[in-house]
Amino acid sequence: MDIIKARRSIRSFLPKKIPDECLSLILEAAQWAPSACNQQLWHFIIIKDNNLKTRLTYEAGASKLIMKAPVVISVCYHSGNIKEGIQSASSAIENMLLMATSLGIGSLYLNSFGKEVKVKQILKIPDEIFVVAFILLGYTENNPPPPKRRPLGEIIHENYYVEHRKETFSHDADKWTLNSIRDFQERYCRKTDLGTRMDIINQMELKLFKILLSKEKCDNILDIFSYDGTLLDYYPDTKIFSLNLGNETSLFTTYAANKKIEQLIFEGFIPLQDNSISNAFCIFKLERIPYEDFHNLFSEVKRILRNDGKFILFFRSKNSLYGFIHTILRIKFKDDIRKSGIYSFFGPYSPLIPAKVISSLRKAGFSSISEEKFFIIPPLFDDFYQLLLHYYASDGGSFYHREHRKSFIGKLIHKIIGLQKICSTKAGSIVVLTAKK
Numbered sequence: 468m469d470i471i472k473a474r475r476s477i478r479s480f481l482p483k484k485i486p487d488e489c490l491s492l493i494l495e496a497a498q499w500a501p502s503a504c505n506q507q508l509w510h511f512i513i514i515k516d517n518n519l520k521t522r523l524t525y526e527a528g529a530s531k532l533i534m535k536a537p538v539v540i541s542v543c544y545h546s547g548n549i550k551e552g553i554q555s556a557s558s559a560i561e562n563m564l565l566m567a568t569s570l571g572i573g574s575l576y577l578n579s580f581g582k583e584v585k586v587k588q589i590l591k592i593p594d595e596i597f598v599v600a601f602i603l604l605g606y607t608e609n610n611p612p613p614p615k616r617r618p619l620g621e622i623i624h625e626n627y628y629v630e631h632r633k634e635t636f637s638h639d640a641d642k643w644t645l646n647s648i649r650d651f652q653e654r655y656c657r658k659t660d661l662g663t664r665m666d667i668i669n670q671m672e673l674k675l676f677k678i679l680l681s682k683e684k685c686d687n688i689l690d691i692f693s694y695d696g697t698l699l700d701y702y703p704d705t706k707i708f709s710l711n712l713g714n715e716t717s718l719f720t721t722y723a724a725n726k727k728i729e730q731l732i733f734e735g736f737i738p739l740q741d742n743s744i745s746n747a748f749c750i751f752k753l754e755r756i757p758y759e760d761f762h763n764l765f766s767e768v769k770r771i772l773r774n775d776g777k778f779i780l781f782f783r784s785k786n787s788l789y790g791f792i793h794t795i796l797r798i799k800f801k802d803d804i805r806k807s808g809i810y811s812f813f814g815p816y817s818p819l820i821p822a823k824v825i826s827s828l829r830k831a832g833f834s835s836i837s838e839e840k841f842f843i844i845p846p847l848f849d850d851f852y853q854l855l856l857h858y859y860a861s862d863g864g865s866f867y868h869r870e871h872r873k874s875f876i877g878k879l880i881h882k883i884i885g886l887q888k889i890c891s892t893k894a895g896s897i898v899v900l901t902a903k904k
């Protein structure tokens with residue numbers, strides 16, 4: 468049980484060689500796993516060659532993580548019976564991960580190995596063999612705290628399946644409750660290393676944020692739903708309170724911030740005194756919560772805001788070119804956040820109708836609300852196009868590389884977006900609201 472619980476997914480490795488005896492033990496552990504009908508039709512391709520790793524990353528769209536690991540093992544099985552192949556290979560993989568842990572070697576079970584046809588071509592794998600997963604191995608200094616496990620009561624059923632809870636996976640925030648989003652984020656934020664930048668915010672959007680922020684004289688700041696922490700570095704060196712839905716996302720945000728911040732959890736109220744904050748910001752995060760929760764959130768912000776304070780919101784508008792393309796993407800990838808990596812990182816995401824947000828602010832008691840819109844062509848199209856390129860390059864396996872894939876259309880989109888001036892325009896896709904008491 469100690470080894471089982473000590474095993475962690477490791478995503479950063481030291482450039483230290485794994486001794487051959489250790490690698491042999493890890494492979495022997497695989498050899499002794501159970502397999503369907505004792506067929507043992509598995510194959511383990513050991514990859515140490517950097518050139519091969521680079522080719523897998525750039526040609527097959529495999530995760531860049533493989534370039535960091537001293538040893539990568541491609542675990543394959545005979546494709547005669549895919550279900551048996553996955554089951555048998557998985558048991559071998561778990562044995563390998565546990566043996567690596569017992570030897571003090573870090574490991575990662577990797578699904579994002581890219582386009583299988585391409586991987587097979589690069590590694591010269593014959594047609595009848597399929598790739599189940601990659602394993603990354605290496606020594607590490609990074610020992611992350613264990614991610615929370617679902618309680619046994621939630622996953623165990625006696626004799627018959629009983630629905631303990633219904634999961635939501637829609638892109639539409641209104642189909643979720645704040646609790647189900649909290650729960651999703653608490654697990655999902657541990658799908659990667661704590662503090663990894665996951666949110667997709669375009670450089671132009673950041674530029675706009677920085678320009679508007681520079682006009683504010685902030686004594687202290689409340690950043691609403693900070694997870695993943697991307698924006699915290701942009702705030703001035705004043706006291707920053709970061710509001711999150713749960714403890715894990717708070718921890719994640721703490722790792723992401725390069726400065727000291729105070730963490731707060733939102734459980735229906737903001738744990739701050741009345742009239743204590745000069746500036747509250749909610750930057751591209753309102754799209755992630757149901758409309759019905761706006762009223763309570765806004766009322767709380769009004770309560771904690773000083774009389775001369777400002778509540779500034781940035782969100783992407785549904786009534787814009789952005790909203791239109793968002794709808795098309797939803798039709799293409801269906802309404803399941805697991806179908807595409809685009810935007811699923813923190814749970815649901817749906818662009819907002821400005822009038823509805825303004826009306827909620829009014830109902831919560833904000834008396835002065837100014838509205839500005841920016842960018843007719845949404846800067847995020849640049850990132851969407853890159854995500855799509857990655858999506859297709861990796862056969863839907865990974866969308867999460869941040870380096871630009873060079874293509875004529877990609878360059879063109881980047882150029883057109885970059886040519887846009889940062890000035891307010893009626894047909895803008897990004898809405899900036901400034902609300903005062």
Ligand SMILES: Cc1cc2nc3c(=O)[nH]c(=O)nc-3n(C[C@H](O)[C@H](O)[C@H](O)COP(=O)(O)O)c2cc1C
Nearest residue numbers: 474475476478530575576577578579614657658659
């Ligand atoms: C089938 C499978 C595929 C996975 N694929 C990836 C992957 O592509 N990239 C990654 O960073 N982690 C991947 N993981 C690791 C999980 O994110 C990790 O197991 C999970 O977050 C729990 O963390 P822990 O392993 O430290 O307990 C994968 C795990 C499994 C079982």
